[in-house]
Amino acid sequence: MGQGTDQGTRSGRRRARAALAALTAAVLGVAGCDAVGGDSPDPSGTTSKWPKPAPVWDTTPASVAAVGDSITRGFDACMVLSDCPEVSWATGSRAEVGSLAVRLLGKSRAAERSWNYAVTGARMADLTGQVTRAAARGPELMAVMVGANDACRETASAMTPVADFRAQFEEAMSTLRGKLPKAQVYVASIPDLKRLWSEGRTNPLGKQVWKLGICPSMLGDADSLDSAAKLRRNTVQERVEDYNEVLREVCAKDRRCRTDDGAVHEFRFGTDQLSRWDWFHPSVDGQARLAEIAYRAVTAEKP
Known part of the structure; x- marks a missing residue:
């Protein structure tokens, strides 16, 4: 048992x-x-x-704020030595441009949900202030194009040092993240200034406008091809390439930041894409090309 x-x-x-x-x-x-x-x-x-x-990158943000310099303000696109934000690649309203904001939001919503805080003449040191003002709007996407004026100085030696450029961009990104932790950031590369010189120097009127002080480090003595002039222009060109590398590296550290992968710098601006007043800044057609590049980058499934 x-x-x-x-x-x-x-x-x-x-x-x-x-x-x-x-x-x-x-x-x-x-x-x-x-x-x-x-x-x-x-x-x-x-x-x-x-x-x-939800994916980290949203290809359909509901609002856009733009920061940067004269290119984002549409400078010299509509009239000589004047801003024309209505043709801005980032937030412009004109149909022939098809700005990033209009492509993303539609024309009526873009008028209410996009803002342009760029300032003609701004350099990277000014970006933190612009970001602070733009962040008050609470945009879901911040569009950035800045750096050309850091290279466009009175002389090549006066250009912003690369280390300072990096520190200033990092400060701006840190400020943005502190105010808008989930905002997305699109960073456009700096155009090829040397190509703009080579295209614009064929126009006598443009060269006269250049003498008023537009990017003298690259455009000064526009017809000179001596060794000193070549060295100066190459030095500016190399500095722009260094700046673009900084933009890529700093942006890559932020999971909600995308660059255009150098597309603006590589775009071959022709005379049709340059202002008929200064033959250096983008024309209305040039602004439209910048808008296309930005839209492709922002709406791509993968960067």
Whole structure:
């Protein structure tokens, strides 16, 4: 009688352990399915209805703020030595431009949900102030194009040092993140200033406007091809390339920041894309090309 009781007890324990193991496997199986998320099949072959996590980059932001310099203000695109923000690549309203804001939001919403805080003549040192003002609007996307004026100085030696340029951009990004932790940032590269010189120097009127002080480090003595002039222009060109590398590197550290991967710098501006007043800043057509580049970068599924 005692032996039978012992056997029954051991048999009961084995059944209990088996049941516990089956229950544990079932629980772990369900937990594993839920951890996958989305429409992943569960162990029974059905589809889970748990929502997929939202992507870090949203290709359809609901508002846009622009910061930067004269290019983003549409300088010299409509009339000589004047801003024309209505043709800005970032926030302009004119149909022939198809600005980034209009492409993303539609014309009516862009009029209410986009803002231009760029300032003609601004350099990277001014970006933090612009970002601070723009952040008060709470934009979902901040569009940035700045740096050309750091290279466009009275002389090549007066250009912003690369280390300062980096520190100033990092400060602006840090300020933005402190105010708008989830805002997305699109950073355009700096145009190829040397190409703009080579295209614009074919126009006598443009060269006369250049003498008023437009980018003297690159455009000064426009017709000179001596060794000193070549060295000066190459020095400016190299500095712009260094600035663009800084923009890429700093932006890459922020998961909600994208650059154009050098597309603006590589774009081959021709005379049709240059202002008919200064043959250096983008024309209305040039602004439209910048808008196309920005829209492709912002709406790409992957950077």
